[in-house]
Amino acid sequence: DLHIGPVDFTMSGRATSLATSASAEARATVAELEAGDALYLPKLWWHRVEATGSINLLVNYWWDEFSAGPDAPNTAMMLAMIAIAERPPAERAAWRALFDHYVFRPDGHPLRHIPEERHGILGPLAVGNYGRIRAMVMQMLRGG
Known part of the structure; x- marks a missing residue:
């Protein structure tokens, strides 16, 4: 139910979801984070981030524990x-x-x-x- 978009118009250069259907939202798990909280998402898990305050910070780190070299x-x-x-x-x-x-x-x-x-x-x-x-x-x- 997710619509995967282009990879060349994203901040990370990775495929992202352009839209979420109502049926996908109905099955979603929501995690509301407070100041100082962190959320670990396994590789290739689709997710959406929504800022709820006037000041927010998102830090993303693409870690690959298997990488044998510069290739991905x-x-x-x-x-x-x-x-x-x-x-x-x-x-x-x-x-x-x-x-x-x-x-x-x-x-x-x-x-x-x-x-x-x-x-x-x-x-x-x-x-x-x-x-x-x-x-x-x-x-x-x-x-x-």
């Missing part, structure tokens, strides 16, 4: 928007299946049937694969 899921989404979003429906469906298989992994690790030493860049990021994958992506983006 939002960057991957933006790249996917230019690489995939306007392709024909059947091709988008095929890419969705590949993303599910390799990235979202609903059935577990995609190479679980192959010995770990043969996983290549699909092995753990911490054992050097982060750098390998990033170098491949940067080379591709440079046109090489």
Whole structure:
């Protein structure tokens, strides 16, 4: 029931909700904060902030405990928007299946049937694969 808006007209550069429908508001949880209160919202939780006084302060910190480097899921989404979003429906469906298989992994690790030493860049990021994958992506983006 939320209407997600553009990402390039926001203060944070992240997708935001443009409007809230009556049915979404009816299911909302409201937290009224007093002076000195803080509210932690988990990553990717949609929320709305409404100032109720004449002087208010909002501090936002986008923390990513998993970040392996300067890359972020939002960057991957933006790249996917230019690489995939306007392709024909059947091709988008095929890419969705590949993303599910390799990235979202609903059935577990995609190479679980192959010995770990043969996983290549699909092995753990911490054992050097982060750098390998990033170098491949940067080379591709440079046109090489």
